[in-house]
Amino acid sequence: MSGPLTASAATGTTAVSGEVHTRSAPEPVVTRAALDPALVAGRGADTAFLEQEAENAVHTGTRIGPGRDAYTLPAEASGRSAVQLAPGQYVEFTLPASTNAVTVRYSIPDAPDGGGIRAPLEVSVNGGRARTMQLTSEYSWLYNQYPFTNDPNAGLLHPDWWITECGCVPGEGYEVATPFRPMHFYDEQRMLLPKTYRAGDVIRLTAPERTTAALTTIDLIDTERVGPPHVRLKAANVLLFGADPTGRRDAARAFERAIAFAQKRDLPVYVPPGVFSVSRHLIVDDVTIEGAGNWYTVIRGREVALDEPSPDGSVHTGVGFYGKDAASGGSTNVHLSGFAIEGDVRERIDTDQVNGVGGAMSDSSIRGLHIRHTKVGMWFDGPMDGLVVEDNIIVDQVADALNFHTGVTNSTVTGNFVRNSGDDGLAMWSEHEANANNTFSRNTVQTPTLANGIAIYGGTDNTVSGNLIADPIREGSGLHVGSRFGAEPFTGGLSITDNTTVRAGTYELNWNIGLGAIWLYALDRSIDADIRVVGNHFLDSTYNAIMLVADWPVKDLYSITNVHFADLRIDGTGTSVVSARVAGFATFENVDARNVGAVGVNNCGAFNFGPTGSEFSLVDLGGNDGGGAGGAWLAPWMLPNTITCDDRPPVVAPPAPSPW
Incomplete structure (x- = not known):
């Protein structure tokens, strides 16, 4: 199929001045992570619902985005676009399949002093009698520095922290424009419909004239047919x-x-x-x-x-x-x-x-839980063994969706759908004791507002496979391998296979640079386990597809070695295929790239710029093809460790992903 899934055009009805008129409904545009489902086939969770983005639907509102700048409504929207409705405006979707239940992802403004407001949204089908869905911003709109506040008028929570806005440690008395760093804008609401509607029927979401929300932002609708109660x-x-x-x-x-x-x-x-x-x-x-x-x-x-x-x-x-x-x-x-x-x-209180x-x-x-408005959907403190987490939906959290913390072993997380986590979507954190022999497979993680889609902090012989990660917002990215947060070292192996990231590679606030769609970070110690990154697809990466990095204070202490990249497809990077900001080495085999915005490899090593070249070596095992206008991304002239360092290369927005 060459485009997003569509159903045949069908006949719908609409009510005007009390009369019902028949008209032809437009075909629905069904997506997964705002992409043609064919581009992510076989990856991510198999969900009971079908996703439709508001920007692809008929509407009388205003499209916002696409945009990826943090602290903006488009950046946190699925696909980085949404539709804003003024009172009286609507967006309507053609049902792609029989439906008796809908989930609406939306944003409405905060109260002037924080705490949120409530506002109605009218839901009608085929011009029939509207039902009211109650929207709220009481669980959204966080501000300021970690761990954030609900007060839009607050000054800096940590005036002794370095901030990008002034490029300084401002100290007491420094004032920032408020609201400072607004985030976590979206929430979602579910509704069972009074009956089952057919494919081709038209569902309309209207911001009523009486709404208390100056603007109602609709990101998407998920539609499904729910079976009878068990x-x-x-x-x-x-x-x-x-x-x-x-x-x-x-x-x-x-x-x-x-x-x-x-x-x-x-x-x-x-x-x-x-x-x-x-x-x-x-x-x-x-x-x-x-x-x-x-x-x-x-x-x-x-x-x-x-x-x-x-x-x-x-x-x-x-x-x-x-x-x-x-x-x-x-x-x-x-x-x-x-x-x-x-x-x-x-609010986020980490001790709670x-x-x-x-x-x-x-x-x-x-299995089969739906969790929202908790701090973390599932947080497990081991040691523990043999847990299966399967086919759950975890949305609208102020921190992680799921975290295996300390000595979790022989456990699987499969087929889960995560959206709008306030920290890592799925994480394994080997604090105090290693997590071992665990698998995160076939999960979908969308729009984490902070940190990463999937993050592995230390551990032994763990696997991340077949996942779909889309639209991370800031200070993290799609896939992350981190020696940090006091985690036990990586030992044995780590397998990262057959995953897809979409529109990943975010801005790292503290470093003022872009991250890779996958990034490996040596902060607490070196990373030297056998890490295999195989069969992954990195689509429309905002900055780099692959990044290996050490923090500046430890750049001459720690390295990243023994990482093997193979059978990758990289379609679109804002900057490079690989950004190396650490000592060490990695191998590359059958890594194909296209639509690369800058030089294929940005190799800064440990920033010592020695006469023998970079401290990081790229080992070419063959089959590394494609790149951008500058030729092959892994050019023979720059192997194994030629310095090609551009600290902050200009970003060239790549085209939308397409079939390979």
Whole structure:
């Protein structure tokens, strides 16, 4: 197929002055990560929904973007474009398949003093009666320096930190223009429709005249057909233990009674359709908890301030399913599936345990959850072994979507969809004890507003394969291998295979340079494990496709060696194919590139500029073809370590990706 997926044009209807008129609906433009699905076939999560970008739809609003500058609405949009609606304007989408449920990704303004506003959005199909979707900016709009604030009028949180804006350490009394570094603009809302509509029907999203939002930005719509609720008859049904399905009364004690009963009787716990209020951790061990499906069973909680900090430093609690602490032996045989977790986290406090799923869970599984508005969707503190995390949706977090932290082994994260994380989408952090023999495969990670799509910090024999990562925003990129944050060293091997990054390679705020779509960073120690980067596609990289770097204070202490790049396709770079800012070496074999914006290799080494050349060597194993106007990207004249250093080369925007 030469373009994005389309369905045949169909007949739709629209209401004008009370009359219904028949007209021909335009064909839908279905994308994945805002690309033709053929360009990313076989990579990323297989989702039940179909994505349509607002900028490809019929609308009476204003298209914004494309743009990749951080702190702007286009940069955080999927595909770096969206549509803004003034009151009375609309965007409408032709349904590509039968649909009874929609998810809208949007942004509305913050309140003048922070805290967010609420605003309606009208949803109608074929000109029929509109239903109101409630939008909110209460969980978006962060500002300032890490760990950020909800106050748009705040001065610098860290006046003793170096900032790009003045190229200085400003000190006390320095004033910045406010709001300073606004970010995390988008949120999303889901709605079950009153019936199932057919392919070719037209769904319209309208910012009503009465809206409290001066502008409503629509990024995309996901449409799907949700099946009937899952029913488990032979189970400990939480309703029988007093749980209120309307959400008016707290259900935590009822859940705990159901869990205790199920453990004694070797039964699963069943949570039927409804909204259940739980505003603290539910400790789970040797238990199966099944919902009716994440569109039907919602477990929702407020963030609650603690009277005094807990031993782990938390000052709040909130809804979450937690395994026992690893120091107490952790939990085993926990199986969670088929429900939504909706938190109430609006600020980032790193000591807070206000995550959707947490603790230690061995020989366990988590499937089919939908998690939003928690701090981290899933944060696991090992040691623990044998966890399967599969087919979940994690959106709108203020920090990571998922993190394997400390001694997680023999575990898999597969088929998950992540969007709008506030830090790394998926991470393995080997602090204190190495993570080993884990796999992140066939996941989709879109629009992390800070840091990376997928990041591996130390560890042994881990694998990252078949993932799709799109649109990282700042201070990180698509794929990251980092010796940092006190992580244990990389040992054994690390396999990064058959992944695709799209519009990656972001601006690193502190260094004032662009990063690679994949970047390896030696900060705490050298990286010398056997790292294989094979079969990956790097599409439309904003700066470099590949970057290897050490921080300036340690550039003569640490190196990156033994990295092997093979069978890569690089379609479009704003600058180079490879940027080397470290000592060491890497091999390259069958790395094909096109639409390269600058010289193929930007080799600065350790910036000592010795007469023998760069401290970083590129080893040509053959088959490295293509490049830009300057010829082959890995030119024979510059091997193995010719200095070709341009510290901040000009950026040439590449064309959109196309079939290879």
